[in-house]
Each structure stands twice: as C-alpha cells, then as structure tokens.
Amino acid sequence: MQERNISQGNFEQCQKCSLCETVCPVMANNPAYAGPKRSGPDGERYRLKNGIFFDDSLKYCLNCKRCEVACPSGVRIADLIQQARIDFEHKAPKLRDMMLASTDQVGPLASAFAPIANFALGLKPVKGLLDVTIGVDRHRTLPKYASGTFVQWFRKNAAAAQQAYPRQISYFHGCYANFNYPQLGKDFVAVMNAFGIGVNLMDERCCGVAKIANGMIPAAMRDARHNVEVFRDSVAAGRDIVTVSTSCTMTILEEYPELLKVDNSDVMGHISLVEPYLYKLIASGAVKPVWKEGWKARVAYHAPCHQERMGLSIFTLELLRMIPGLVLVELESNCCGIAGTYGFKKENYEVSQKIGKPLFDSIAAAAPDFVACECETCKWQIEMSTGVPVKNPVSILAEALDLEKTEYLF
Ligand code: SF4
Ligand code: SF4
Structure with missing residues (x-):
C-alpha cells in the first residue's frame, strides 16, 4: 500500500450528519461530483486501504472549504480531498494548467508587454483559439496586466520614505497586486503610511495556491519553503508580515503546514491579513x-x-461600518464560483457560472455603487458576470480616509 501523508486525517470524527453536503456548491450544480462527505471522510477510509479507490471526480472540488466551515465535528474535509489528489493524481499538469498556475512566471512577461497582451487576450479569435487549443473557456474575460509592476513603482516612488515611520511591517503583496493591479499595492502603502507604518518588501515568491490546485506540488513546496525563510528574516528584523489577498493568506497559514508539509509554526503568529491588522x-x-x-x-x-x-x-465589516458615508449591504454568503483558476477551465466554466448565479442575483438586487471584496479572483468573476465594479476594502479605505489628517499615537 502507498504510504500516505495525512496529518490532517481526522476523518474518524465524521458523524455522518451530511451537513457538509448541504453547503457544497459543486454538489448542487455538478452531478458528476460525489460531494464532500463521500469524497472526503468516506472516501478516505477506502483510499487508506488501497489507492485504487481514488476517484477522479475529486478534481471537481473547488477547495472553497465551505464544507469545513459547516462541519460540526471539525473534519478537515477539503484538506482530505486535496491531499488525496496530491497523493494519487500522478498525471503531469496540462500546459493550460501550468500557464494558469505559474502566475509568477507569466506575470513578468505579460506585464512587460501589457498593452499587446491585453489587446490580444481581449480579441474573440484569440479567445476562441485558446478555447480549442488549450481549453481556456472562450466566454471568460481574461485578467488584464499592468504596464509596470507594483514592485517597480514602490522602489522608484515609495521605498525611500518608509523608514521615517515609527512602526514597520513587511508587505506580502502577492502576484495580483504586482502584475495585474498595482493600484491595490499603492493604496496599501498610502493607508499604512497614514497609520504611521512604514512598508517593506520581501524577496517573496508566489504563495502557491494556484500551483497546489493544479498539481504542481514540488514547485509549490519550493516557493513555500522560500517564503517561510523570508518571513523568518522579517520577523528577526522586528517586522510582522501583513497580507492583502485572502487566498494567499489562507495558503500561507493553513496549506503550507497541512498540504505542503512546510512548517510555519514559528512565524504564523506574526502574519496577519490587513483588515484585522488595521x-x-x-x-x-x-x-x-x-x-x-x-x-x-x-x-x-x-x-x-x-x-x-x-x-x-x-473585521472587514467593522472597518466598513466605521466609514460615515458608507451604506453597507451584507450579501448572503455564497460562493462566486471561480475558485482561482477553476472557472477559467473549459470543462468547469458552466458549473462555475451556475454556482455564482445566486451571488450575481443578490448583487443586482442590492444595486450597489460597487462591491467590497478582499479576493482578486472573486473580483474577476463578479465584474465579468454582473458588470458591477469590485473594490478591495483597502482601496475603499484609501478613498474614504483623509490620509493627511488621520492621526497615529505611537
Ligand atoms: S471544498 Fe467546497 S467544493 Fe470542495 S467539497 Fe468542500 S464545499 Fe464542496
Ligand atoms: S459535516 Fe462533518 S461530520 Fe457531518 S458528514 Fe460532513 S464531514 Fe461528516
């Protein structure tokens, strides 16, 4: 029998209540998927006996973790599913999956030729070609790249001023702020500086969330080990690490030790998402x-x-409630359906849109000026499917705060 690496294997705690099945967005929309209970704890019992019981339909799991939030017994259902995929899906990743997952390889190239890349990726014939050749669905609006990265902007315009602030942090900006939307990084620096905090960059690599989802585990492990080392350097220099992307944060805090077996226990107490930090x-x-x-x-x-x-x-809700001119509508909890690279794939596009429909409808009913959301891929999905702009809470703060008059008392 194949040796399994299942530190999170608490499947025995499953009491078979099926609550996880009621919240799984894929099970509700794709009859080919057996759902969290059967793919997670039930399937694990068989897989432990023999790997021939591995079921290829586990690839349909979005890793949204809604089942884990619902489970009254704390079973790490999504981790069981992802771990089984790591252990038994021994196919080499497809070219498309490698392209979608290698954000840190594709990003510098696309960013260097951003006007051409953005123009070409918006053309119907190019999208049609990507659809039939590598399987990126033709209906998907592809993310735009920025001309010039956030890191380039920071070095040129902001780095020299940071040491003047009384407190210092390290900013894990992630691939999206760096290659696609540097304005988010600029807003982060503006808000942090207004709060009396100097921003430092690290020699970070991609968090690895898309590599894990696309079976590029050795590459994700290398990046994770590297990132934990630079986090250690930051902590040793007296700087906590502040993140902005929710999926990067969850990957660094939870997937590194659980799925990639990269120990982050000595630094995880020093890593915070920006909203709780502020x-x-x-x-x-x-x-x-x-x-x-x-x-x-x-x-x-x-x-x-x-x-x-x-x-x-x-924490995001409480921050938004502090803004006097902001009328807040809390949308019912629903998955948007994109799940990182999942919704870009031709075989998942239709299900991805079906999953997101209740959310799209609730946004239309709320008729907001814009949607607030901390995740960049949710932003892509919502903007494409509703036409309503999506802003990160950090950017909303940067807009609504009087940055000059905001005071800090340390
Ligand atoms: S992680 Fe999401 S898609 Fe996967 S089984 Fe759980 S609820 Fe379903
Ligand atoms: S919610 Fe938890 S305890 Fe209930 S069936 Fe799913 S895994 Fe088992």
Missing part, C-alpha cells in the same frame, strides 16, 4: 482615522469563501 490599530486607540467629508457610497460586501474559512470577515 481594525485592531483603530480599536486600540493607536490610530484615529479621519474620514473625508462628503464621501458617500452604497457598498455590497461579498465575503470570499477563504475569508469565511479563516473567520475574518467580521
């Missing part, structure tokens, strides 16, 4: 935010699945 500064009285007069917006908040798994949506 909320605690304000709640403790260390920062007194001053809001722009006359700033107004009707905002619908969508909690990304991984944000819900980490239990951190409450």
Whole structure:
C-alpha cells in the first residue's frame, strides 16, 4: 500500500450528519461530483486501504472549504480531498494548467508587454483559439496586466520614505497586486503610511495556491519553503508580515503546514491579513482615522469563501461600518464560483457560472455603487458576470480616509 501523508486525517470524527453536503456548491450544480462527505471522510477510509479507490471526480472540488466551515465535528474535509489528489493524481499538469498556475512566471512577461497582451487576450479569435487549443473557456474575460509592476513603482516612488515611520511591517503583496493591479499595492502603502507604518518588501515568491490546485506540488513546496525563510528574516528584523489577498493568506497559514508539509509554526503568529491588522490599530486607540467629508457610497460586501474559512470577515465589516458615508449591504454568503483558476477551465466554466448565479442575483438586487471584496479572483468573476465594479476594502479605505489628517499615537 502507498504510504500516505495525512496529518490532517481526522476523518474518524465524521458523524455522518451530511451537513457538509448541504453547503457544497459543486454538489448542487455538478452531478458528476460525489460531494464532500463521500469524497472526503468516506472516501478516505477506502483510499487508506488501497489507492485504487481514488476517484477522479475529486478534481471537481473547488477547495472553497465551505464544507469545513459547516462541519460540526471539525473534519478537515477539503484538506482530505486535496491531499488525496496530491497523493494519487500522478498525471503531469496540462500546459493550460501550468500557464494558469505559474502566475509568477507569466506575470513578468505579460506585464512587460501589457498593452499587446491585453489587446490580444481581449480579441474573440484569440479567445476562441485558446478555447480549442488549450481549453481556456472562450466566454471568460481574461485578467488584464499592468504596464509596470507594483514592485517597480514602490522602489522608484515609495521605498525611500518608509523608514521615517515609527512602526514597520513587511508587505506580502502577492502576484495580483504586482502584475495585474498595482493600484491595490499603492493604496496599501498610502493607508499604512497614514497609520504611521512604514512598508517593506520581501524577496517573496508566489504563495502557491494556484500551483497546489493544479498539481504542481514540488514547485509549490519550493516557493513555500522560500517564503517561510523570508518571513523568518522579517520577523528577526522586528517586522510582522501583513497580507492583502485572502487566498494567499489562507495558503500561507493553513496549506503550507497541512498540504505542503512546510512548517510555519514559528512565524504564523506574526502574519496577519490587513483588515484585522488595521481594525485592531483603530480599536486600540493607536490610530484615529479621519474620514473625508462628503464621501458617500452604497457598498455590497461579498465575503470570499477563504475569508469565511479563516473567520475574518467580521473585521472587514467593522472597518466598513466605521466609514460615515458608507451604506453597507451584507450579501448572503455564497460562493462566486471561480475558485482561482477553476472557472477559467473549459470543462468547469458552466458549473462555475451556475454556482455564482445566486451571488450575481443578490448583487443586482442590492444595486450597489460597487462591491467590497478582499479576493482578486472573486473580483474577476463578479465584474465579468454582473458588470458591477469590485473594490478591495483597502482601496475603499484609501478613498474614504483623509490620509493627511488621520492621526497615529505611537
Ligand atoms: S471544498 Fe467546497 S467544493 Fe470542495 S467539497 Fe468542500 S464545499 Fe464542496
Ligand atoms: S459535516 Fe462533518 S461530520 Fe457531518 S458528514 Fe460532513 S464531514 Fe461528516
């Protein structure tokens, strides 16, 4: 029997209540998927006896972790499924999957030729070609790349001023802020500086979330080991690490030790998503935010699945509630359906859109000026499917705060 690596193998705690099945967005929309209970704890019992019981339909799991949030017994269902895929799916990743997952390889190239790349990837014939040749669905709007990366902007425009601030942090910006949307990184720096905090960059690599999802485990492990080393250097220099992307954060905190077996126990207490970090500064009285007069917006908040798994949506909601001109509509919890690279794939596109439909309908009913959401891939899915713009809460703060008048007391 093949040796299994299942530190999270608490499948015996399953009491067969089937609650996980009621929340699984794939089970509700794809009859080919057996669902969390049968793919997770039930299947694990068989797989432990013999790997021939591995079921190829596990590839349909989005790894949204909604089943884990629902499970009353704390079974790490999605981890069981992902671990089984790591152990038994021994096919080499397809060219398409490698392209979608290698954000840190594709990003520099696409960014260097951004106007051409964006123009070409928006053309119907090019999308049709990608559909028939490598299987990226033709209906998907492909993310745009920025001309010039966030890191280039930071070095040129912001790095020299950072040491003047009384507190210092390291910023894990991730691939999206660097290659696709540097404005998010600029907003992060502006808000941190207004709060009296200097921003430092690390020699970070991609968090690995897309590599894990696409079976590129050795590459994800290498990146994870590298990242944990640079986190250690940051902590040794007295700087905590602040992140912005929910999926990067969940991967670094939870998937590194559980799936990639990269020990992060000595640094994980020093890593925080930006919303809880900012909320605690304000709640403790260390920062007194001053809001722009006359700033107004009707905002619908969508909690990304991984944000819900980490239990951190409450901090975003509390921050948004502090903004005087902001009318907040809390959307019912629903998966948007894209799940990183999942919804880009031709075989998943239809299910991805079906999963997202309740969310799209609730956004239309809320009629917001824009949606607030911490996840970049949710942003792509919502903007493409509803036409409503999506802003990261950090960017909303950067807009609504009077950055000059905001005070810090340390
Ligand atoms: S992680 Fe999401 S898609 Fe996968 S089994 Fe759980 S609820 Fe279903
Ligand atoms: S919710 Fe948890 S305990 Fe209930 S069937 Fe699913 S895995 Fe088992």
